[in-house]
Amino acid sequence: MLVLHQFEISPFCDKIRRILHVKNVPYQVREVPLSRALTDVRKVNRIGKLPALEDEGRVIADSTDIAHYLEHKFPTPPLLPADPRERALCHVLEDWADESLYFYEMTLRFALPHNRRRWLPELTRHDPGWFRALAPALGGVLFGRIVRAQGIGRKPIPALIADVERHVAAVDGLLGDGDWLVGGALSLADIAVFAQLSCIRGSDEGGPLIASRPRVAAWLASVDEATRGGA
Numbered sequence: 001m002l003v004l005h006q007f008e009i010s011p012f013c014d015k016i017r018r019i020l021h022v023k024n025v026p027y028q029v030r031e032v033p034l035s036r037a038l039t040d041v042r043k044v045n046r047i048g049k050l051p052a053l054e055d056e057g058r059v060i061a062d063s064t065d066i067a068h069y070l071e072h073k074f075p076t077p078p079l080l081p082a083d084p085r086e087r088a089l090c091h092v093l094e095d096w097a098d099e100s101l102y103f104y105e106m107t108l109r110f111a112l113p114h115n116r117r118r119w120l121p122e123l124t125r126h127d128p129g130w131f132r133a134l135a136p137a138l139g140g141v142l143f144g145r146i147v148r149a150q151g152i153g154r155k156p157i158p159a160l161i162a163d164v165e166r167h168v169a170a171v172d173g174l175l176g177d178g179d180w181l182v183g184g185a186l187s188l189a190d191i192a193v194f195a196q197l198s199c200i201r202g203s204d205e206g207g208p209l210i211a212s213r214p215r216v217a218a219w220l221a222s223v224d225e226a227t228r229g230g231a
């Protein structure tokens with residue numbers, strides 16, 4: 001059986017769980033506690049990030065590579081559009097979600113102290129007490145460093161929120177009168193953007209922003225409905 005090595009609340013791991021559910025593929029989860037990330041993740045894959053998918057001894061890392069692997073191995077229902085232009089747009093949106101929206105969700109949930117107080121206990125839910133006790137002191141330093149190095153973390157908060165507002169407006173515009181981001185069916189683009197936006201929605205700033213866009217909120221509910229697992 002496939003084994004998904006994950007951090008439960010990682011948007012990338014959510015993305016892969018949802019793909020597996022859509023394709024109705026059974027899998028086991030191996031949760032890596034954050035306190036073991038430095039030692040255990042590199043044993044699973046050399047990139048040192050999760051998710052990683054293990055299939056009979058073969059390990060695939062990176063959610064995009066995993067998505068393509070799963071598409072090849074379990075083609076039904078397809079999540080990559082057949083039409084070349086739609087497929088290209090799907091790729092661009094997935095990459096935007098993974099490489100841009102991700103840093104907004106990380107900044108909002110983990111660099112802003114009021115959101116971090118809520119999300120750090122979730123992030124360290126699988127860790128021992130001593131690590132959970134250290135997390136509040138370490139979390140701000142660690143995530144602050146990452147998002148400042150990336151650049152988004154150097155923006156003043158109003159500018160950060162204006163960026164997120166533009167991103168959510170872009171999703172609204174892309175949806176237009178349609179149900180899905182690309183073409184007429186659920187695709188990898190919907191799942192990838194959903195995974196990041198639902199984390200953004202989990203911040204004090206992102207929640208109201210998304211609620212003010214009924215079309216985006218309705219689309220999030222539809223993607224959730226179409227991709228949620230039974231468990």
Ligand SMILES: N[C@@H](CCC(=O)N[C@@H](CS)C(=O)NCC(=O)O)C(=O)O
Nearest residue numbers: 010011012048049050051062063064
């Ligand atoms: N491009 C990767 C990103 C995965 C990623 O950044 N995962 C984070 C958790 S959300 C991680 O493992 N971080 C640990 C690290 O960077 O050391 C993907 O699509 O899978």
